[in-house]
Amino acid sequence: MPAHDHVVAQRYIQDPYLIDGLKFDLRIYVLLNGISPLRVYVFEEGLARFATTTYEPPNPKNLNNMFMHLTNYAINKNADNYKSNENEEGKGRSHKRSLNQIYKHIANKGHDVDALKAKIDDLIVKTLITGQPSMWHVYRSCQPEDIENQLCFQILGFDVMLDTDLKPWLIEVNHAPSLATESAFDLKVKKELVQDTLRILNLNMKRKWAYINNQKTQFQKRILTGKTQKLSAEEKEARRLEIDKQRDDVEATLAVGYR
DSSP states (O other): OOTTOOOOOOOOOSSBOOBTTBOEEEEEEEEEEEETTEEEEEBSOOEEEEOSSOOOOOOTTTTTOHHHHOOOHHHHTTSTTOOOOOOTTOOSSSSEEEHHHHHHHHHHTTOOHHHHHHHHHHHHHHHHHHHHHHHHHHHHHHOTTOOSSOSOOEEEEEEEEEBTTOOEEEEEEESSOOOOOOSHHHHHHHHHHHHHHHHHHTOOHHHHHHHHHHHHHHHHHHHHHSSOOOOOHHHHHHHHHHHHHHHHHHHHTOOOSBO
């Protein structure tokens, strides 16, 4: 490799799980909605992106065939035989399919899909744990008085590949996954993803005005007393636990596609 190139080196998965003789990966959408403690949601639906050339183990003759070895949609959509999925449910034998259709296919082969989902969830949580301490340090430094654990949120795109033993391997995490809707299936999945994310965030005018009124009250107290009222460490912890409980209660009642 050229000495000054910026690259990422990854071990090649030589025994990928194939469907219709093709490699594929799973795009799994993850909502990070709190840092301390971590609040993580996995969207139940997602995408399976397929290569467009029948898979063969890498050898000097096929090593540069990106349509065989890479599953990226941005690459395979340029293949002459790329088949778009106009089925809203993501069914059929196109090169982009529904995550749940893949799970059904795997279950029909006699495999335990619940166990597979548990492994993927474990992979997601452990990946996020690696970055949690540094993120929490930055947020606490910037907003020391914030106790709602809702300073910001992020939709992440986890790209996962399965091997023949149905072990999930993390390929990469996209901090800004594409929300482009180039097919009816794309539109359905991503529209529901955004809608359900906004529901979980509980963004509404009632919360907005409660925040504004609280800020006005605090400002008036500072004018009258010349002091800024601060909660003690014990009061902050009690308030934080109360807010977390309220969020748990609200989110448990929501009919959303997250788990």
